[in-house]
Amino acid sequence: MQEVALTPAELGQLDYLKSIWRERHLVALNEATVWARAIYPMLVLAEQDYIQAWAGVPLKAPYPTFQLEGEADGALAPEIGGKIQQPYLIVHEAKRGVNASPDPGVQLLGEMLAAAWLNWKKDDNPEQETFGCYTVAATWSFVHGIVSDIDSEKPVLTISFAPEYNGVSDAERILKILKAIVAKKHSEHN
Template sequence: MAPVQLSFSNLTLADLRPLVTIQDAGVQPYPWTDVSKVTLSATVQRQVADIQNRISQDRLQLMNEATVWARAIYPLLMLAEQDVVRAWAQVPLRAAYPAFGISGVADGVLGKGLAGELEAPYLVVVEAKRGIEAQNPQYQLYGEMLAAARMNWALDGQDTQIIFGCYTVADVWTFVRGQVLGLESNRPSLYLESSQEYSGKLEAETVVKILQQIVAERLETYSQAA
């Protein structure tokens, strides 16, 4: 039987359940959301303040998705860039598991590139779509995290892949940590932890600190494995 082909854009829980074991630990104050030891540089603090000032008077819920992305989301992603890790937008992701294939375009990614192309995605971003065709952004995010985990596995061969994601609704960010196991099995497992919601207008510094911490920890893991 040919593997099932899944697309990020219309992914639902009903699509994932027969193929992936999903366990969700819910929203809690996980250690990876603790940014008490993260310090932003003076330059980044000024940039964060500029972004907050710029969007503070915006009615982001009434703006189209491209405008919200350009004004409130991508500028914060860029502030998490470190070393070889860059912020990317509109990135095609594709992965093949034994029982299914999954593909589509991620709204945003923080990851390592090679020769101008994304090689290793560390965090994937879904901007929630609005209107009558809108889907629950969680399941699109889970699909993108599964694809990213498989791509990273192809590079490092680690049996357990840690991958981060977030979905945004207007200027509100929700982060998710995923642990993917059994990447060579017919039914991989995805264990999920979710953060509270963070408002870009009020908590942009916390958003950037979480992003920077994720990137720093991933770079450290990468350097240790090299």
């Protein structure tokens, strides 16, 4: 993916967000507060034209031998007439406490498979590139996926993981990754 530069305005907004994050102990905050203060604002900064940040994204994908259905915590996806279209990047906020999953990546991969199926239904491309990210408090973990054989009994998901990034100290890098994903998808559809 091509490197994306941040504007002075974006850097100023990031500095403001980081000052808020430093004042609070993000690990101690509940999930909804972390989402509102740390995760969603980063997604909003990555928006470009019709590609917007979304929360509570419904996903449903009836593969030939199994079905995926649920709701992703968030996404970057195009909008037409105020309605979300097929997502480019799925964001899964890892649950903590009693409802915690031992591996938040597993749920994210299911959500990425569902997003790939939705995109495949729209453009019928035999290979679908999909992006995902899961967050644990202020830590971001990005995943890149290629889904092939979507209409077969055994679809193939090939994944690669990026290093983990700290939401405060690596905020610029996180935003550059988000913006690069948006720019890539934006250029593919223009």
